[in-house]
Amino acid sequence: MKQRSRKVDGRSESFPYQVAGLLACPMVWLGILLAAVMAVTLTACIGGGGAPTAPSTVASLSSLQIQSGAQTFALTPSFSSGQLDYTVAVGSNISSVNLVATVADARATIKINNQSAVSGQPFGPINLVLGANPPIAILVDGPGFSQTYTVTITRAATTSLSNLAVSAGTLIQEGTNQPGFTPSILNYTVQAPFTTTTTTVTPTAADNAASVTVNGIAVTSGQPSQPIVLGVGETIITVVVTAPGVASTTYKITVTRQEGSTNANLSSLTVSPGTLTPTFAPTTLTYSASVNNVTTSVAVIATVQSSGSTLQINNQPATSGVPFTVSNLNVGSNPITITVVPQTGTPQVYVVTVNRAAPGNANLSALTITPGTMTPAFAPGTLAYTHTVQNPVTSVTVSPSASGTITINGQAVASGGSLAVALGAGGSTTPISIVVTAVPEGNQQTYTVSVTRAAAGNANLSALTITPGTMTPAFAPGTLAYTHTVQNPVTSVTVSPSASGTITINGQAVASGGSLAVALGAGGSTTPISIVVTAVPEGNQQTYTVSVTRAAAGNANLSALTITPGTMTPAFAPGTLAYTHTVQNPVTSVTVTATVDVGTSTLTINGQTVVSGASLAVPLQAAGTPTPISIVVTAVEGNNQTYTVTVNRPLPGDATLSGLTVTPGTMTPVFASATLSYSVAVANTDNSVTVTASVAVATSTLTINDQAVASGTPVVVTLGAAGTATPISIVVTAIEGNSQTYTVTVNKPL
Numbered sequence: 205m206k207q208r209s210r211k212v213d214g215r216s217e218s219f220p221y222q223v224a225g226l227l228a229c230p231m232v233w234l235g236i237l238l239a240a241v242m243a244v245t246l247t248a249c250i251g252g253g254g255a256p257t258a259p260s261t262v263a264s265l266s267s268l269q270i271q272s273g274a275q276t277f278a279l280t281p282s283f284s285s286g287q288l289d290y291t292v293a294v295g296s297n298i299s300s301v302n303l304v305a306t307v308a309d310a311r312a313t314i315k316i317n318n319q320s321a322v323s324g325q326p327f328g329p330i331n332l333v334l335g336a337n338p339p340i341a342i343l344v345d346g347p348g349f350s351q352t353y354t355v356t357i358t359r360a361a362t363t364s365l366s367n368l369a370v371s372a373g374t375l376i377q378e379g380t381n382q383p384g385f386t387p388s389i390l391n392y393t394v395q396a397p398f399t400t401t402t403t404t405v406t407p408t409a410a411d412n413a414a415s416v417t418v419n420g421i422a423v424t425s426g427q428p429s430q431p432i433v434l435g436v437g438e439t440i441i442t443v444v445v446t447a448p449g450v451a452s453t454t455y456k457i458t459v460t461r462q463e464g465s466t467n468a469n470l471s472s473l474t475v476s477p478g479t480l481t482p483t484f485a486p487t488t489l490t491y492s493a494s495v496n497n498v499t500t501s502v503a504v505i506a507t508v509q510s511s512g513s514t515l516q517i518n519n520q521p522a523t524s525g526v527p528f529t530v531s532n533l534n535v536g537s538n539p540i541t542i543t544v545v546p547q548t549g550t551p552q553v554y555v556v557t558v559n560r561a562a563p564g565n566a567n568l569s570a571l572t573i574t575p576g577t578m579t580p581a582f583a584p585g586t587l588a589y590t591h592t593v594q595n596p597v598t599s600v601t602v603s604p605s606a607s608g609t610i611t612i613n614g615q616a617v618a619s620g621g622s623l624a625v626a627l628g629a630g631g632s633t634t635p636i637s638i639v640v641t642a643v644p645e646g647n648q649q650t651y652t653v654s655v656t657r658a659a660a661g662n663a664n665l666s667a668l669t670i671t672p673g674t675m676t677p678a679f680a681p682g683t684l685a686y687t688h689t690v691q692n693p694v695t696s697v698t699v700s701p702s703a704s705g706t707i708t709i710n711g712q713a714v715a716s717g718g719s720l721a722v723a724l725g726a727g728g729s730t731t732p733i734s735i736v737v738t739a740v741p742e743g744n745q746q747t748y749t750v751s752v753t754r755a756a757a758g759n760a761n762l763s764a765l766t767i768t769p770g771t772m773t774p775a776f777a778p779g780t781l782a783y784t785h786t787v788q789n790p791v792t793s794v795t796v797t798a799t800v801d802v803g804t805s806t807l808t809i810n811g812q813t814v815v816s817g818a819s820l821a822v823p824l825q826a827a828g829t830p831t832p833i834s835i836v837v838t839a840v841e842g843n844n845q846t847y848t849v850t851v852n853r854p855l856p857g858d859a860t861l862s863g864l865t866v867t868p869g870t871m872t873p874v875f876a877s878a879t880l881s882y883s884v885a886v887a888n889t890d891n892s893v894t895v896t897a898s899v900a901v902a903t904s905t906l907t908i909n910d911q912a913v914a915s916g917t918p919v920v921v922t923l924g925a926a927g928t929a930t931p932i933s934i935v936v937t938a939i940e941g942n943s944q945t946y947t948v949t950v951n952k953p954l
Contacts, residue, residue: 262346302328312346361447372403398464404428464547467510496646564642566649594741631659667702691842728756758839788941857938
């Protein structure tokens, strides 16, 4: 049953019609024809005449197209103005279309899916889903009449893949043996090496709505599957693509994993340096090689016969055919294991024992150098020597002996042979290097001899230092007389001369560059030092004199010393160095003020630098413990003097009462030396009380209400008005300075 519309009184009314029913009922058909004739006649009368327009013409389309880009899709059935319903089939790759509807009457308007459209112009895009889409309604609204066309579009689905990849290798198409993926080819093979134990499959669906499984497990299009375990031989992998409304497509991949090699042999094995014994053979597993002592590492090159085998040297991964360094060889036996692990089967272990030789004898057994004198005398274990020759000597003959090979300054010399070595100019030193190499162990030892050729007639010092102190003028080889001053505490100086000749200091021979301690006279005296240089071989001498003056002791006295509070014994005197000082028990620190006798002297108190005349607070030890104070005065001449003061702080004394009475009245509680607080009740008529206090120790002092009182002396204390309390304070102070306060409160009633 279809719906058409007509306009009545400005509104549209739909009415059903059924062609078959009309044809089947002649009477109805006749009535419609009469009504139509009447309608035409009425229209002609109202409109002033003319031919009427059919309602289906003013509300119909003249053409209808479904397009996607340049492609136009066929309507089923073919378009006809009077045909209102159509279907269209598009491929799965068409995700949207445009609709072009053209009206037959220019007065008509179009709405597509309730949205206004322009006649003859593309409307869209209209998005499509896979399968049948909701009908598209095209409402044509003409003068006095409207009707609706519908188009139902079905978008086909596809279950093809657009791409397929396998991590294990290259896809080969069955039938064509061509590599790579083709969507229409469903069966593939892949050859995988033995070392490949798993693979992933990455399928990409051609249709976004399609779903994919790999071996029955869902996989996201374009993403790899979970790893699939590959056994040796064939593993079949199925990829199934499913989409709504169409049959699924199954792709099959047959992955063949090659069988592993059981070959665990080496094809070659070398150790460098060194030579394998016996000669390498793949089936010989045990070897030895010898290296000299200086070799601490070797390079092992092992090559496997089977490319699939792996290699370990000393349990560390190694690469076939690539040198592997084994370091830190011990003297003696060093086993090296080379393990070949086949792809399948049992590993095979080759063992090379590298024997590193112990150090050989690289000592000289004898060494002579002529002419001249070598120091010290030769000994095989002594490696460094000096050698002196006279100025006329231009070369020396070096004669070494050893069990190994010998070079002198890089030139080979036979054991027991000799080599002449030219010397530098007079006054210079020529180094000679003698290298002994142990045979066959290879370890070396180097002996050095510094040969000094004397300068002709040079009796000068090349350097002179005297420590401590100050030498004037500064040393120069041509200056022969010097003065040298030291502080008073210095009792000796160290003289260090250098010269190309022989040297004596105050007649005592000293090597060039050596030192000699020279004792000085008493403070204030001058000690002469004579340094004689003898040229070799000419024998001429030159004497350098140094007059060393040792300063007299400076004034390291204090001119004044006070310590407060307390009493210092004895009274200060600059020449008295030890004192005692007494303070009372409450004192916890004292102030020390020291003044030096000479302004250039410096001062420390208990190690702390203090300006002369300034004060320093020194904390005291606990009561009963002496506190030492050290005052050190250092004179500018360097001598010092130490004053010591021992500060004694006594333990607390007895600051108690032995008796306390208050009359009249009754004191509560009863007096006891250790009880410090009391109260006394008196009569209303009592205007004063008499307080009598006695100290327990005769040396203690006493105050009653801040008034000094002799022990046992009565003191009258005036009371306040009736109804008030009068406090009385009795303070006992021990001779050591500590005190104690007793309080008595006298209560006078109203």
